[in-house]
Amino acid sequence: MSSLGELWKQLADVKDELASRDWFPGTSGNLSIKISGEPITFLVTASGKDKRKRTNEDFVLVDVTGNTVEETHLRASAETGLHAKVYQHTDAGCCLHIHTVDNNVISELYADQGEITFRGQELIKAFNIWEEEGSITVPIIENPADLSLLAERFSEAITPDTKAVLIRNHGVTVWGKNGFEAKKHLEALEFLFSYHVKMRLLQPQFALSQQ
Numbered sequence: 001m002s003s004l005g006e007l008w009k010q011l012a013d014v015k016d017e018l019a020s021r022d023w024f025p026g027t028s029g030n031l032s033i034k035i036s037g038e039p040i041t042f043l044v045t046a047s048g049k050d051k052r053k054r055t056n057e058d059f060v061l062v063d064v065t066g067n068t069v070e071e072t073h074l075r076a077s078a079e080t081g082l083h084a085k086v087y088q089h090t091d092a093g094c095c096l097h098i099h100t101v102d103n104n105v106i107s108e109l110y111a112d113q114g115e116i117t118f119r120g121q122e123l124i125k126a127f128n129i130w131e132e133e134g135s136i137t138v139p140i141i142e143n144p145a146d147l148s149l150l151a152e153r154f155s156e157a158i159t160p161d162t163k164a165v166l167i168r169n170h171g172v173t174v175w176g177k178n179g180f181e182a183k184k185h186l187e188a189l190e191f192l193f194s195y196h197v198k199m200r201l202l203q204p205q206f207a208l209s210q211q
């Protein structure tokens, strides 16, 4: 079992790598790593910070209600409730949320369908899907201003196969059993989003061929 300090470092390293990809524009994004399962506690990014900077005030320890477990002047991420839903409804050990142009464009293009499915792409294997005709579906939910409603809609979208949820014109939340796997899933999804956007620009009939 990893110590709190080891898990802090694991999350800080993932944060640095995502920052190096410029995936935290305008202080957006939040990350978490599970510390205990019963009761659920996890480290989550402090709200409103520049996630490109590495400091010893980057994360706070919270319980499943999103309340801080220790006395602190820091505020947990405004979207802590979504991370809590992931730990309640999946066996994830790490959860990552970022805003990119590609994930926002995909979420808007396919919002009315409520999901997007990717198939025929090598990177689907990053989700441990090895079948010839393997596919991965990402649900897309609306982005209500009420964050507890957002967390409810988000948890309703999680099925046993779900590895990520797109929030319309907001961002994507992805998880995995640890920091390495969550980052692998996130990188693979962002590749699939980017490929899809570019193909739609270059070949307008591409979208139809993917239905």
Ligand SMILES: CSCCC(=O)C(=O)COP(=O)(O)O
Pocket: 026, 027, 028, 029, 030, 045, 046, 047, 048, 049, 076, 077, 078, 079, 097
């Ligand atoms: C400026 S981004 C708006 C809030 C958001 O969507 C986000 O991901 C960051 O919120 P946090 O409270 O985690 O900093």
Ligand SMILES: [Zn+2]
Pocket: 028, 029, 030, 079, 097, 099, 170, 171
């Ligand atoms: Zn966000």
